Amino acid sequence: MSGSRPRVWLPRPLFGDISGRLDEYFDVVRTSPAGDEYSSAEVADHLRGADGALVTLVERIGANEIANAPNLRAVANVAVGYDNLDIRALGERGIVATNTPDVLTETTADLGFALLMAAARRITEAERWLRAGQWTKWSFDTLLGCDLHGSTLGILGMGRIGQGIARRAAGFGMRTLYHNRNRLPETVEAEAKARYVGFDDLLARADHLVLVLPYSPQTHHVIDAAALAKMKPTATLVNIARGGLVDEPALADALAGGRLAAAGLDVYEGEPAVRPELLALRNVVLTPHIGSASLATRRAMVALAVDNLIAALGFGPDAGRPPNAITTQR
Ligand code: GLV
Numbered sequence: 348m349s350g351s352r353p354r355v356w357l358p359r360p361l362f363g364d365i366s367g368r369l370d371e372y373f374d375v376v377r378t379s380p381a382g383d384e385y386s387s388a389e390v391a392d393h394l395r396g397a398d399g400a401l402v403t404l405v406e407r408i409g410a411n412e413i414a415n416a417p418n419l420r421a422v423a424n425v426a427v428g429y430d431n432l433d434i435r436a437l438g439e440r441g442i443v444a445t446n447t448p449d450v451l452t453e454t455t456a457d458l459g460f461a462l463l464m465a466a467a468r469r470i471t472e473a474e475r476w477l478r479a480g481q482w483t484k485w486s487f488d489t490l491l492g493c494d495l496h497g498s499t500l501g502i503l504g505m506g507r508i509g510q511g512i513a514r515r516a517a518g519f520g521m522r523t524l525y526h527n528r529n530r531l532p533e534t535v536e537a538e539a540k541a542r543y544v545g546f547d548d549l550l551a552r553a554d555h556l557v558l559v560l561p562y563s564p565q566t567h568h569v570i571d572a573a574a575l576a577k578m579k580p581t582a583t584l585v586n587i588a589r590g591g592l593v594d595e596p597a598l599a600d601a602l603a604g605g606r607l608a609a610a611g612l613d614v615y616e617g618e619p620a621v622r623p624e625l626l627a628l629r630n631v632v633l634t635p636h637i638g639s640a641s642l643a644t645r646r647a648m649v650a651l652a653v654d655n656l657i658a659a660l661g662f663g664p665d666a667g668r669p670p671n672a673i674t675t676q677r
Contacts, residue, residue, distance in 0.1 A: 353398035353660050358406055365649045372662045387411055394419055399660050401652055409433030421659035423652040427451055430562045434673055444673040445655035450647040451639035456511030458638045459557055459587040462611030465632045467583045468492040472629050496520045501553025504560025505531055512557055513539035524549055550577040562589030572597035583609045587638045590616035599624035613638050
């Protein structure tokens with residue numbers, strides 16, 4: 348191996364048959380975290396001699412982690428969300444950051460819909476009840492849930508995944524309302540069969556509300572006690588975006604107090620820890636951040652991140668023009 352080739356840090360094994368393509372261009376330093384995740388100091392240490400890195404959403408990279416990484420030019424995130432990266436700090440240093448949109452849109456929208464159906468129709472609660480041997484006789488009013496068909500779906504955050512959820516909702520005969528930082532062009536609204544409403548209106552009118560917006564300091568706890576109080580007590584809340592969007596103790600209170608019917612959560616504020624208040628509730632469906640976790644999609648995400656990193660470091664057919672740059676090189 349030539350010592351003059353750029354050095355790339357791969358902090359965990361990611362489909363070796365795909366990430367192995369990095370070896371064609373780079374000296375790849377492959378490591379695995381000693382515990383479940385790297386500490387900030389460990390990330391800084393691994394970035395010190397690196398020109399690039401291919402990271403997942405549990406590697407957090409900001410000013411502290413890049414302070415002693417003078418060669419670092421590119422960080423490819425294997426996720427569409429990039430709240431694990433301090434884009435401003437990277438941008439100020441001229442480090443290109445990339446993400447993996449599009450390839451995970453449909454898979455994540457599928458999971459959002461699965462959580463919505465499971466929560467509204469009490470699927471996991473019903474299964475737990477059956478497995479616990481409580482089904483001793485059939486009865487007419489056992490585990491009554493809430494319909495999806497004919498109901499009003501609210502989508503908070505109408506990007507690619509939000510639109511994917513809206514397309515599915517149309518097939519279920521739901522009316523879709525959405526709220527977004529910017530209203531979408533009419534043609535996109537017509538395609539998604541979705542109508543723009545204000546935030547409070549969305550909360551008040553949704554029978555089911557799905558959160559698909561990016562997490563940032565501006566959207567921190569966008570669903571707090573006040574927002575929950577504006578929702579219908581019969582409503583379902585689904586979060587497939589980031590845990591920090593929801594004030595979890597307030598959500599647990601609302602679910603326990605009958606002020607919200609059910610919730611489906613794939614993401615948590617302190618994940619992988621899940622609050623005991625949520626674990627104790629019967630009317631919440633909990634999955635471990637698996638929105639994009641189909642084999643085909645996870646492989647496509649790694650392939651895209653590899654393309655991004657190769658291009659961002661000046662190689663391959665898109666040299667200098669990574670397909671999914673979040674920041675631009677100065
Ligand atoms: C997963 O959460 C992602 O952002 O891709």
